[in-house]
Amino acid sequence: MNVEQFLYHEARLLDTHQLEAWLELFTDDATYWVPLEQGQKDALETSSIIHDDRTLLGLRVKQARHPRAHARLPLARTVHQVSNISVIEDSGDELKVASTLALIEWRNEKQRLWGALVEHRLRRAGESFRIAHKRVDLVNSEGELDGIAILF
Amino acid sequence: MAANEQLAMLVQPDRVHRSVYADPAIFDLEMERLFGRAWLVLGHESQVARSGDYFTTRMGREPVIVVRKSGNEIGVLVNRCAHRGATVCAEGRGNTERFVCPYHGWSYDRGGALRAVPVPGGYRKESLSGLGLKAVPRVSLYRGFLFASLAATGPSLEEFLGPAKSSFDDFVDRAPGGELEVAGGVFKHVYNGNWKLMLENHLDGVHPAYVHASSIAAARGAPEPGSPGSEHYFDIAVRQMRQNGAPESLWESIGLWATPRGHGWLGDYHTDKRLTGGDEHPVFKEYKKKLIQKAGEAEAERVLGVTRWNTIIYPNCSFMSQFRQLRIIHPIAVDRSVVYTYSLRMKDAPARMFRDTVAFANVVNGTGSWVLTDDLEVYERVQRGFASGAAEWLCIGRGHGGDVDEADGVRRGASGTSEVFIRAQLNAWLDYMTKQ
Numbered sequence: 001m002n003v004e005q006f007l008y009h010e011a012r013l014l015d016t017h018q019l020e021a022w023l024e025l026f027t028d029d030a031t032y033w034v035p036l037e038q039g040q041k042d043a044l045e046t047s048s049i050i051h052d053d054r055t056l057l058g059l060r061v062k063q064a065r066h067p068r069a070h071a072r073l074p075l076a077r078t079v080h081q082v083s084n085i086s087v088i089e090d091s092g093d094e095l096k097v098a099s100t101l102a103l104i105e106w107r108n109e110k111q112r113l114w115g116a117l118v119e120h121r122l123r124r125a126g127e128s129f130r131i132a133h134k135r136v137d138l139v140n141s142e143g144e145l146d147g148i149a150i151l152f
Numbered sequence: 153m154a155a156n157e158q159l160a161m162l163v164q165p166d167r168v169h170r171s172v173y174a175d176p177a178i179f180d181l182e183m184e185r186l187f188g189r190a191w192l193v194l195g196h197e198s199q200v201a202r203s204g205d206y207f208t209t210r211m212g213r214e215p216v217i218v219v220r221k222s223g224n225e226i227g228v229l230v231n232r233c234a235h236r237g238a239t240v241c242a243e244g245r246g247n248t249e250r251f252v253c254p255y256h257g258w259s260y261d262r263g264g265a266l267r268a269v270p271v272p273g274g275y276r277k278e279s280l281s282g283l284g285l286k287a288v289p290r291v292s293l294y295r296g297f298l299f300a301s302l303a304a305t306g307p308s309l310e311e312f313l314g315p316a317k318s319s320f321d322d323f324v325d326r327a328p329g330g331e332l333e334v335a336g337g338v339f340k341h342v343y344n345g346n347w348k349l350m351l352e353n354h355l356d357g358v359h360p361a362y363v364h365a366s367s368i369a370a371a372r373g374a375p376e377p378g379s380p381g382s383e384h385y386f387d388i389a390v391r392q393m394r395q396n397g398a399p400e401s402l403w404e405s406i407g408l409w410a411t412p413r414g415h416g417w418l419g420d421y422h423t424d425k426r427l428t429g430g431d432e433h434p435v436f437k438e439y440k441k442k443l444i445q446k447a448g449e450a451e452a453e454r455v456l457g458v459t460r461w462n463t464i465i466y467p468n469c470s471f472m473s474q475f476r477q478l479r480i481i482h483p484i485a486v487d488r489s490v491v492y493t494y495s496l497r498m499k500d501a502p503a504r505m506f507r508d509t510v511a512f513a514n515v516v517n518g519t520g521s522w523v524l525t526d527d528l529e530v531y532e533r534v535q536r537g538f539a540s541g542a543a544e545w546l547c548i549g550r551g552h553g554g555d556v557d558e559a560d561g562v563r564r565g566a567s568g569t570s571e572v573f574i575r576a577q578l579n580a581w582l583d584y585m586t587k588q
Binding site for chain 2: 034036037040044045046047048049050051053055056059060062063064066068069070071072108142143144145146147148149
């Protein structure tokens with residue numbers, strides 16, 4: 001699977017609510033990061049919309065499947081439109097990939113549109129990749145936002 | 153507009169009318185009589201540490217600028233040009249000598265006085281005298297926390313806070329040397345619901361088991377938090393989520409207090425051990441050592457013996473001292489509210505403690521939190537329910553009749569799950585709304 005196909009595959013898993021399969025794409029030491037501030041450099045001493053290690057990301061997925069996950073039942077319907085994919089670093093074992101995300105979310109009679117610059121660190125794994133790090137910089141991360149119960 | 157007698161009928165000892173949360177005319181009246189009169193929490197003095205530092209915020213519907221004036225005093229100015237009404241200062245924060253209106257270049261100093269008007273020859277001189285950015289009449293600090301009131305007269309800040317001062321004392325006393333600063337970014341979340349819904353939720357010990365059932369269940373299945381010296385990043389989240397799932401008997405047994413002005417707090421909920429690993433934790437040991445250095449052993453023990461959880465300062469603030477979270481609510485419309493969540497850093501505590509604060513903020517109070525998002529979902533469902541004419545009233549009677557009056561007007565809940573704090577908030581609401 002090439003890089004483009006891998007990112008489309010990831011988006012498809014999210015859009016079809018295959019959250020457990022999506023989680024499997026991440027390495028054990030992975031981090032998933034949606035910064036709060038534009039150009040945020042640090043995730044430990046500045047807050048983030050989401051900053052999960054692999055354990056917390058796993059719990060997030062587990063929560064979504066709970067019969068009383070009020071903000072996630074039903075899960076929002078989404079379209080993750082991934083584009084402008086470019087490999088910006090390739091060290092052999094690991095690639096740094098930039099892309100853009102346009103996301104449409106619909107739930108509870110409310111439709112939202114998101115835009116983000118995305119960066120993946122992908123580790124080669126046989127014929128495919130695993131995600132070692134994913135960073136999603138929302139264009140409106142510093143804005144006044146309704147609660148976020150989706151995964152980017 | 154509703155007459156005072158009509159307003160008084162809406163709040164009864166054990167029930168409240170839905171229009172208090174859903175009627176736009178009542179909301180308008182709240183902006184005038186409640187947010188226009190009460191002391192409102194605006195933030196912390198560290199946000200305007202140096203002369204010229206400013207940040208923008210709201211007081212009810214008023215857009216305001218909080219600024220450190222040249223004489224080092226803190227001022228609060230209404231962010232509205234005296235000329236054509238444009239906001240003179242863009243949203244955000246910074247440092248400036250002058251606020252210059254983008255429309256026709258009228259410029260104001262840090263105290264709000266009009267300093268320059270381009271092409272002034274077009275005006276008779278006397279017509280410009282006395283113009284400026286309107287200063288909010290009363291500004292005051294309590295131990296570094298910044299308050300302002302849009303009313304020129306009224307109770308002093310000390311009088312307003314009353315016994316709730318002790319929660320701010322707990323907040324500040326926990327910092328070695330009393331040094332706190334706002335740091336680590338601001339969450340700004342919004343929900344389609346009345347502003348009161350948040351304040352009526354933060355001391356509610358019954359809701360976690362239901363609203364947060366999914367995050368509690370996930371945390372129960374999580375790996376165990378690390379032992380002292382081998383902590384994980386996820387420990388803070390897992391501990392807090394599990395604590396939300398404390399048994400009913402614990403929620404029943406904890407202390408819950410409310411004051412006649414609508415303030416309230418939950419005590420006896422946590423110990424440092426429950427949420428951070430506590431005493432044996434190497435970072436906590438280092439912190440405690442610093443606290444003892446600054447305050448002495450006896451005082452340090454006293455400070456750490458206070459186990460207070462959320463405190464509500466009515467009508468616009470909720471905070472908790474252990475992880476140093478400050479939430480300020482801005483009513484936008486009868487069914488729309490914005491909440492700004494700040495973290496505070498203890499300047500002289502080990503750096504690692506602020507990392508715990510950030511981890512806590514992300515997972516509990518953040519816009520993408522798995523805890524907060526369930527609260528917001530429920531607020532919105534409650535607001536939708538108000539549209540129903542099938543039932544006019546909400547029940548607020550848990551513990552009613554069993555609450556206990558203590559000194560200084562403080563009332564202790566019949567149990568930790570009493571709705572005493574909601575009744576106190578609504579009594580204060582009625583007081584603001586009907587007194588002239």
